[in-house]
Amino acid sequence: MTPSQQYQEWTIACTDPSLRELLSAYLWELGFEGLEEGDGLLKAYGLPEQIQTEAVEELLADHGLDASVQDLPSQNWNAQWEASFEPVTVGSFCRIRAAFHSPETGYEYELCITPKMSFGTGHHATTRMMIRAMQELSVPEKTVLDFGSGTGVLAILAEKMGATRILAIENDPGAVENMLENNGANACTHIEVRTGSLEQTQNETFDVLLANINRNILIQYASGMAAATRAGGVLIISGILNEDVPMMQTAMEEVGFRTEAIWNEGNWACMRFKKDNIYLKFDTAIS
Numbered sequence: 001m002t003p004s005q006q007y008q009e010w011t012i013a014c015t016d017p018s019l020r021e022l023l024s025a026y027l028w029e030l031g032f033e034g035l036e037e038g039d040g041l042l043k044a045y046g047l048p049e050q051i052q053t054e055a056v057e058e059l060l061a062d063h064g065l066d067a068s069v070q071d072l073p074s075q076n077w078n079a080q081w082e083a084s085f086e087p088v089t090v091g092s093f094c095r096i097r098a099a100f101h102s103p104e105t106g107y108e109y110e111l112c113i114t115p116k117m118s119f120g121t122g123h124h125a126t127t128r129m130m131i132r133a134m135q136e137l138s139v140p141e142k143t144v145l146d147f148g149s150g151t152g153v154l155a156i157l158a159e160k161m162g163a164t165r166i167l168a169i170e171n172d173p174g175a176v177e178n179m180l181e182n183n184g185a186n187a188c189t190h191i192e193v194r195t196g197s198l199e200q201t202q203n204e205t206f207d208v209l210l211a212n213i214n215r216n217i218l219i220q221y222a223s224g225m226a227a228a229t230r231a232g233g234v235l236i237i238s239g240i241l242n243e244d245v246p247m248m249q250t251a252m253e254e255v256g257f258r259t260e261a262i263w264n265e266g267n268w269a270c271m272r273f274k275k276d277n278i279y280l281k282f283d284t285a286i287s
Helices: 017-029 053-062 077-084 125-135 153-160 173-185 215-220 222-227 242-254
Strands: 008-013 034-038 041-046 067-071 088-090 094-097 109-112 143-147 165-170 191-195 206-212 229-241 258-265 268-274 282-285
Touching: 017 034, 017 041, 017 053, 053 067, 088 125, 109 153, 109 173, 125 153, 125 206, 125 229, 125 258, 125 268, 143 153, 153 165, 153 173, 153 191, 153 206, 165 173, 173 191, 215 222, 215 229, 215 242, 222 229, 222 242, 229 242, 242 258, 242 268
Parallel strands: 094 109, 143 165, 143 206, 165 191, 206 229, 258 282
Antiparallel strands: 008 041, 008 067, 034 041, 088 094, 229 268, 258 268
């Protein structure tokens, strides 16, 4: 969220946790910038001009739900978000904290992120699964493309893991600004940031491609991601629901990828592919 703008709060009564998680996935794509769950409620926040109101109302009606909507007073949303930010851990592999949290030992990697209302602080299941998937990679001396980088968490982790060059692409200017701040806070020197979409790769190819976006963008850019991945390279994607996995598997295999692994957390999925002719498949659940 951008500081001091007039936002709307949509409050949806929904006691089913699985349905709340399903709705969350779609609401991100319908213009909302922040979501909050609790006490049988799902609250969604966004700018009125960006919310696809008719599509949201249709989505809720399909599930027998409705929402109460209120305009919120202008306030510094980033300050409120920062005040509630808690560190995120992915096992002993990675800890994501803010500058106002003390460092802790016992983690292989620790990232310092200035928390803004941007996707990618590590609190969302898809970001955590991407990090878990990266844990299985060997990236020293390799090149990495982080497509839809958000706050830059994955790009920063790739550098800490030893990647020699990382290209981070993001189309949201606010997220790009935040990403540059985070790169500096982590003393990153191998990350290049470009504003835009996959066309910004300029026909370059990479050993590892990371894309935590959403189903529609992943399908739209499937062939572009294949072109940007070297033969033998790895693609890791998330931002998709479990029900989207068969569709995504078909889309990626049609452009030359082979499925290697699938992770699940709640209703969300993360998939790893390899660009070669070997077909491997392992289904793994994240506890």
